[in-house]
Amino acid sequence: MELNGKIALITGGTRGLGAAAAIALSAQGAGVAIVGRNIDADAEATIQAIRALGRRCEVIQADCSKPEEAARCVNETAQRLGGLDILVHSAGGPANGGLLEITPEMWHSAFDIHVHAIFYLCRAAIPHMRSRQGGAILLISSTAGKLATPSHIAYQAVKGALPHIARGLAREFASDNIRVNCIAPGVIRTRFHQHMTPEQKTLNLDHRIPLKREGTPEQVADLMLAVIKNEYITGDTLTIDGGLSMRIA
Secondary structure: OOOOOOEEEEEOOOOHHHHHHHHHHHHOOOEEEEEEOOOOHHHHHHHHHHHHOOOOEEEEEOOOOOHHHHHHHHHHHHHHHOOOOEEEEOOOOOOOEOOOOOOHHHHHHHHHHHHHHHHHHHHHHHHHHHHOOOEEEEEEOOHHHOOOOOOEHHHHHHHHHHHHHHHHHHHHHHHHOEEEEEEEEOOEOOHHHOOOOHHHHHHHHHHHOOOOOOEOHHHHHHHHHHHHHOOOOOOOEEEEOOOHHHOOO
16 A cells, blocks of 8 residues: 555554554655544644644544544544545553452443444444545554453453454455454553563563563554555554564463
């Protein structure tokens, strides 16, 4: 897919991996709409970085775990920018706690943010992509969706669901030339991992990650671009974790 002139919607696009994706897509010539539940200083920094590239950036405040708001941000993107070719669902957040610790409300909230939002967004986005004879959808999973980690049962469940959703959608919409893929990052240098204690960081870098370093949002964005641009990849999940998920000891 040639990205120059394409239109992309990035949920969670105000910071972290979503912001890195928005900036990378803009640098390739795409017009972007970034969606966040809060438009704060991080969002403003992302907007300015995109506009400094001479590209158009629309900002939409929405909670995509609500069906009407997910549909609104998709339709607003198409109206403001003239269509929709690319959807990146990067919105998310931690869901900590073991089975006996989390509440039913926390469990359902994790599914609303990470899984149900995809259902709402894709239902709204597919007709726009069909009208443009194709498109690309990218879901952001995690190595946590493949590995068992203590006290993160809800996060593991929702991230484990995304590769299966990607495969199902990829099969369903291949005849429309709409590709659906998934990225599974490991420990990336974002706000999401700032809560780690020094002991946890030492454990990760010295004992769990073979490359002995964290990844960066820019490295993940590079992989996102490669998957979106390559028109012969669909229904796949690509891992970027420094070797974390290949370890057995």
